Amino acid sequence: MSIVVALVVTLVATGLAVTAMLLVRRRAPEGSFFTDGDRASGVFGVLATAFAIFAGFVIYLAFTVYDNSRTGAETEALTVVQQYETAQFFPDTSRRELSGQLVCYARYVVNEEWPGMEKGADPDTINPWGVRMFETLKATQARTSAEQSAYDKWQDQTSDRELARQSRLHGAVGIIPRTIWVVLLLSAALIFVYMLFFADSAEYARSQAMLIGSATAIVTVTLLVIFALNNPYRPGMGRLQPVAMERSLRLLDQARAAIGDREQLPCDAKGDAETS
Numbered sequence: 001m002s003i004v005v006a007l008v009v010t011l012v013a014t015g016l017a018v019t020a021m022l023l024v025r026r027r028a029p030e031g032s033f034f035t036d037g038d039r040a041s042g043v044f045g046v047l048a049t050a051f052a053i054f055a056g057f058v059i060y061l062a063f064t065v066y067d068n069s070r071t072g073a074e075t076e077a078l079t080v081v082q083q084y085e086t087a088q089f090f091p092d093t094s095r096r097e098l099s100g101q102l103v104c105y106a107r108y109v110v111n112e113e114w115p116g117m118e119k120g121a122d123p124d125t126i127n128p129w130g131v132r133m134f135e136t137l138k139a140t141q142a143r144t145s146a147e148q149s150a151y152d153k154w155q156d157q158t159s160d161r162e163l164a165r166q167s168r169l170h171g172a173v174g175i176i177p178r179t180i181w182v183v184l185l186l187s188a189a190l191i192f193v194y195m196l197f198f199a200d201s202a203e204y205a206r207s208q209a210m211l212i213g214s215a216t217a218i219v220t221v222t223l224l225v226i227f228a229l230n231n232p233y234r235p236g237m238g239r240l241q242p243v244a245m246e247r248s249l250r251l252l253d254q255a256r257a258a259i260g261d262r263e264q265l266p267c268d269a270k271g272d273a274e275t276s
Helices: 003-025 037-087 092-118 128-138 145-173 178-196 205-230 243-258
Strands: none
Touching (some): 003 178, 003 205, 037 145, 037 178, 037 205, 037 243
16 A cells, blocks of 8 residues: 555545544533543543553564565565576586576476565465476486585475465455445444544544544554555565565676576576467
8 A cells, every 4th residue: 555545545445534523523512422531531542552462562563474475475485596506506508407497496486476466466476487497407417416415405395495485375365354344344333433422522623623633543543454464575665676586687697697607598588478
């Protein structure tokens, strides 16, 4: 969600709350609808505290997944570069194929998988270049001790890359269930309705507007933060972008130039397989 949309939503919600308070205030008795203001304030404090604690736990959960997705993306990108280095110890044919497939893997993540995550598409798909690398590795015959060591290391790095990829994809569809959203929205609505009972015809209108407006703005911003953390790849402020994998692609280009790797890549610029 962009900051402009978030600001508009907050202003609209606050405006509606203030309007509702001023309308109710016209028919409200002096001193509010409560005969015991202290007791009513105590109950409101319990409601507000319960909402704040619950929202805090939800924010912590959402931020944890957000951070895991970011860390997973960075680990995946780093592992791709490390696997390129490992691939240089394989026999010539496997080395050329795996090196090119790793570049295609990275391109596919940036140009195909990431746009899909931004749109909220189902992430339960495999990267086709992961399959191609598995087939290449399966056909590889490691004869020397260096090749055998590289073979074993490659398998370990593949496991690390797949785990990191899974962490990256985990946040693509959101992790907060609908029941939690229902509780959050009902709690926010209850706080809003409860505050309307504090309408007081003897109090200044601006004071009444500040009373409900400030509370509504805080509750709205809290819900928007939870929504943003629950959708880390959606366009907007703070969204996760494929910066780490793009950096890995630049490093791979530099590495290929440094070792004189001029083999034609089996994919186009987007990571889609070239048709023969």
